[in-house]
Amino acid sequence: MLRLAIQKSGRLSEDSLALIRECGINFISSSYKLKTEATNFPLEILFLRDDDIPGYVQDGVADLGIVGQNVLVEAGFPGLEVEALGFSKCRLSLAVPRADAYASIAALQGKNIATSYPNILGRYLAENGVQAHLHTISGSVEIAPSIGLAEAICDIVSSGSTLLGNGLREVETVFRSEAVLIAQPNLTAEQTDLLEQLRFRMQAVRRAKR
Numbered sequence: 001m002l003r004l005a006i007q008k009s010g011r012l013s014e015d016s017l018a019l020i021r022e023c024g025i026n027f028i029s030s031s032y033k034l035k036t037e038a039t040n041f042p043l044e045i046l047f048l049r050d051d052d053i054p055g056y057v058q059d060g061v062a063d064l065g066i067v068g069q070n071v072l073v074e075a076g077f078p079g080l081e082v083e084a085l086g087f088s089k090c091r092l093s094l095a096v097p098r099a100d101a102y103a104s105i106a107a108l109q110g111k112n113i114a115t116s117y118p119n120i121l122g123r124y125l126a127e128n129g130v131q132a133h134l135h136t137i138s139g140s141v142e143i144a145p146s147i148g149l150a151e152a153i154c155d156i157v158s159s160g161s162t163l164l165g166n167g168l169r170e171v172e173t174v175f176r177s178e179a180v181l182i183a184q185p186n187l188t189a190e191q192t193d194l195l196e197q198l199r200f201r202m203q204a205v206r207r208a209k210r
C-alpha cells in the first residue's frame, strides 16, 4: 500500500486528481473527506495543505506527494523529487515599484524585501553578492511596498497581472517551478515496485499529451 498526499484545495488540486485518474486509478473523492482509498490500485490519498506535504513525506507519514518545487525546495527537501509532472508551472520573481530605478540586482543592496520564500531568496541573493533584509510574510506579499513594509518583494508570478495591479514590475526571475512527484526515502521493496508502476503510467500520460 502507498499513501499519496495531494493538495486539498488550491492550484495543484485539480491537475493532481486528474493525473491520478488518467493513470487509470479509480477512487471516490468528496470535498469534506481528508482521506480516500483507490478501488483498483493499492493507493490511499490524503488531502493536505501543500506546505505540509514535503515534511510529511520526509517523515514517512505519507509515502508520496505531489507538490510545487517552490514549496519543496523552500522546505529544504529537494532530494525527495522523483518525477517532474509538467503542470502548475510558475516562477518566483523579484519585483519593485514601477517608478523606482532599477539597473541591476545591486539596487537591492541593503533594502527590505518581503517574501514567503526566505530560503530560496536568501540563497539567490547570496549567490549574487547582495545583502538585504528579508521580511517573511505568508500571504498578500504584493501589498508590502505600498504599505511601507518593504522596497521590493519576491513572490510567485504566472501572468504578472497581480504585480501590475499593485504597481509593481518584475525585475529578476529567482526560481522556476512546476509540480513534482516526491517519495519518502525509506520505501519498502514492494512500495518501490508500486512507485515504479505509477511513474510508468504518469510518463505514459504525459507522452500521450504531447
Ligand code: ATP
Pocket: 007, 008, 009, 010, 011, 012, 048, 049, 050, 051, 067, 068, 069, 070, 071, 088, 089, 090, 156, 157, 158, 159, 177, 178, 179
Ligand atoms: P494551501 O492552502 O494548500 O496552503 P496555497 O494558497 O499555499 O495553498 P496555491 O495558491 O493553491 O497555494 O498554490 C499551490 C502551488 O501551485 C504553488 O506553490 C505553486 O507551485 C503553484 N502555483 C501558484 N500560483 C500559480 C500560478 N499562478 N500558476 C501556476 N501555478 C501556480
Ligand code: ZN
Pocket: 049, 050, 051
Ligand atoms: Zn500553501
